Amino acid sequence: MEGKPLLQPEAERPVGLEAKDFNGTGDEVVSEPVLISDLRPLTSEQDMLRIALIGCGKIADQHVQAIRRIPDCIIVGLCDRELLMARQLAERFGINACFSDLHEMLEMTRPDVVHITTPPQSHYPLARECLQEGIHVYLEKPFTVTAEEAESLIQLADRKNVRITAGHNLQFTLEMLAMRRLVNEGFLGGKPIHVESYFSYDLGDRSYAGTFLGNQQHWVRQLPGQLLHNIISHGVARLAEFLDAEVADVIAIADQSPGLQGFGRNDVQDELRVLIRDNSGMTAFFCFSTQVRGLNQLRIYGPAGSITADITTGTVVRNPNRSYKSYLTYYQDFGMKELIERFYNSVRKGDPLPIPYREILLTARIMDKIFAQVYPAQGQRSEIRSRKSDVSGQRADVVRDSRIADLRSGVAV
Template identity: 30%
Template sequence: MMKLIVMDKDNQQPKLKAAVIGTGLISKEHLSFLSNSERAHLVGVCDISQAAANYAVQRFGAEAAYTDYHQMLEQAKPDVVHILTPPQIHKKMSMDCLSAGAHVICEKPITPTYDEFKELWDFAQKCDRHLIENQNYRFNQPILALQKLVEDGTLGTIGEVEVRMALDIRSGGRYADENLPSPVHKLPGGVIHDFITHLCYLALLFMPTFDYVKAGWNNHGGGNLFKYDDLDALIFSGHQHTRIRFSAYTQPDCFSVTVRGSLGYAEVDLFQPFVRCVVPRAVGKQFSPLANQFANGWTFMNASFTNFRRKLLQKTPYEGLHSLLEQTYQALQEDKPLPISFEDMDKTSRLVNALIAEENHL
């Protein structure tokens, strides 16, 4: 059978046929990218709910809806499959897609354990297909700005990193429903496991290696639904150390990264985007605190107007996901290195594994 090739009118490169498995919350971001992309053609959406698959097709203009992903692989023959299902079935689905000749973009965590990740990666190599985990926050503008401050030496030698997330996950929403528990409750790290990949890969951006970890996991709210609702961990690498913090009890919600060096420090928040930098200023040591207050005050004022506009336009913190996907599809089309490497995924998975390991618990 002749393979259908959809051409990009602007550069005459063939569009990659894309398919999506899973229509949960994050699927809106993946599908909105695919429906507007000049590099992808959305050939199918699959979900165990026919109604959910049909709705996604109607809203985002896919060619067909499926309830069986094997059927989708056979009939639509996608070049790329986005796997957006619960983590426990990522490995099986990914292997099936790789076997069918598709590259795989998989939501985090790519697998529940490091051993499963290595098995999946080795399988992808045997299939000569690409495998990439969604590490979207690496590509948010505040994180890119923070990286630049580190790379150009503005902060000096980095000694301390903190990645902190506060989310009220126990008071309502998809994680708090005892009648229909989320599958992520069964992950080794419980609900926090669904977020910890983000915390780990951001920490590793600024502390590329680690020697050992100590992690305090707690269930302060009690009950049988939540395995853990609080994490406080320290990660050590030579003279550097990183703190990873997840709390279900502190407010307001935040997702912050702070990097401290020998010259100064900088912090960002991805939920209410801003970048604050405290460093020596040209006015001298005595007046640098005042100069920092003035500069950061102006930064916060601008951020407040920008964030108000983001709220009105209903923009989400997933801006980095669209950038990641654009770079990924471009790399696949042009046969160039992907924006997330094996080393990125390997280090992240190893760190998650170390945090979860019982021998490292406080």
């Protein structure tokens, strides 16, 4: 037996205690119910920004959740080489169109923006395909495998008059926004003198780390910087915002933690310290660790003061140690919704890009220099591969191998 629903559909529920009012004389006046749908501006589907995702692994969940909180957007398609991955994501979030082929998805859904959330080796060819079609691209971190690939994509975006951004969402947490505001207001008393970025990563139990450590063919092991390559761009990007475009010196020291030594793999580094100096003489320090837990900070020093933004504790502290608690929301997505929304506004309204291309390229160049020192042999292979890339706009030879069919289709993270 079917009963009445406990709640009326949202569009049918009246707002207010009663659908009646009183005029100035005290006489009761019955008025028409006010519907929630009457208060909300309606946007037709054709006026919405059309979004598609390539790669339906774990990080794609966070993208979908953030996109659904942004007004006037609709997710029109999901693509993954493993169609089952696209279907499971679609079922959980009520998305209709699933694909295992990139070209088919682009043709059928006609997206305005594509989010690429696949392993880094596929970022360049997938982003290039989308840019060539005149589609804006949100590219997860790390932006590309090499700085030369990053330059090629940005040049292509400029030629096609479309926009591309990097998934450096930690630049847009509430703490980082507060720090940036203090810097812009002149709290430091001049140009920054020194910046420090601290970033820790929990490898979890043996089953998690063993997934890639025990498999030489795992995509993490195929990156020039291996484990470091997939993680450190968040911490390096925070430094790039304040450094000059040309970095004079990068000194990198890496080691393996005792925890990782227990896996019997001595060819993977998970402790990293980097000292950087730009052409203006400003210095920066980056620390990455899997041994130190819960460390996610940026410290910036100027002539008249210093500021520390701590994303883990949700605080922004400015010298002399006066603490300003961040305005934390119930749902903290570590800046992803803020970054995505700003990127969409740059697409729709012509607003400035949330992350300038200068910072994206500088992050990639610093990472190139780091990995060339930490993994010299890997760095040489990347340099050879980069020389084969045609920055003038032709497809890089690096993607002309047996992986191209898989890369075009999207790969689960």
